[in-house]
Amino acid sequence: MSKPGKVLTFTLVIVVVLAATILVVNWRRTSQRNSRLAAVRTHRQDLNVILLSLDTTRADRLGCYGYEHAETPAIDEFAKGGVRFARAKTHVPITLPSHSTVFTGSTPVVHGAHHHSSVLADEGNETAAEILRTSGYRTAAFIAASVLDHSFGTDQGFEHYADDLGFEGSLGAGRVERSAEEVLLEARQWLDDNADGKFFAFIHLYDAHLPYRPPSPYDRRHRGRPYDGEIAYLDSEIRDFLEYLERSGLRENTLIVIFGDHGESLGEHGIEGHSAFVYETMTWVPLLMSCPGLLPAGKVIDDQAGLIDVLPTILDILGIDPPRAVQGVSLLPRMLGRERAPAPPAYIESYLRVEPSPGSRDGEMEVHQGAEPGALRSQGRSGRAREPVRGAARRGLRTGRCARRASDMG
């Protein structure tokens, strides 16, 4: 064979080998994704669901999101065993509407609860608990603070809604929450009696919310950073709860979603708490999902996700069609590597009425456009913040005092 002929043959062999390698690699990747999806389809109808809300917990105060002072080994380990959404957003930095979004998969524009004294209406809203109860799940919720009292409509679909804080009448004295230890103990007791069938449990933990009073030893370990101390305490209780699930054999057949309903300003922008504005400190939230053997472990998704997507994702994993009112999308294809399209921008609102603080520029509002974390863009002056949306029928608030107090808390 002539020299040019040998070169041509050699080049052709290289091209064929490369093409074959690419085909094999792609086939293996596709095969792995398909087998994982098949596993989801096989087991999904038997899965339990636990939805764990870390109220007021900033994503960037957790170790798995890179915080150097974090003492969150349980949450970090949980993230390693599942999927972590690096850029998850709440659509409203207020407890009641944010949870309403998680429960319905829709924004406040659709579910109608814009404010912490709104009510999630029965009519027109089909919640996660209602859908799953209809699908044969036992449903229960364990509530840590009066902001999610059943009178706000968040109990829809729950057979058991544990929102009795045990101190009726003492709200005016300042106690409006109960500890993670109390809430999780109650959840465990319910699971002991009800986990023989499929269940959906919503657990609300409120420790990271103001006032920051971490118990010992977290107060000493995080001296000068009490918010971090509260989250460290929260993490220790979550560790115990996850260990309980492991011991009781529930962990392996349970989809667990951990999310934050909004962040906390911690003094940034001259604000201590949250609610009024949509700075990233208040809108960037943790979002973690784990289901051993079904969802990938240690996966980090940088595409933006929203709390609006939680319900359609859960339903997709369980093989249940979402209601038409759901606006979010399933994150399952993204978790399985089957979705590469850019995530849509997030809708974010805040209708809390505030007076301009001395440090603000005449109450200027800023709106996050949902692009990059930290990308805040002024939306122009609005004078005072917008009026709160009114008109939602209130369903028998337990007491006016409770409602007012909840209104102070967000």
Ligand SMILES: [Zn+2]
């Ligand atoms: Zn909240």
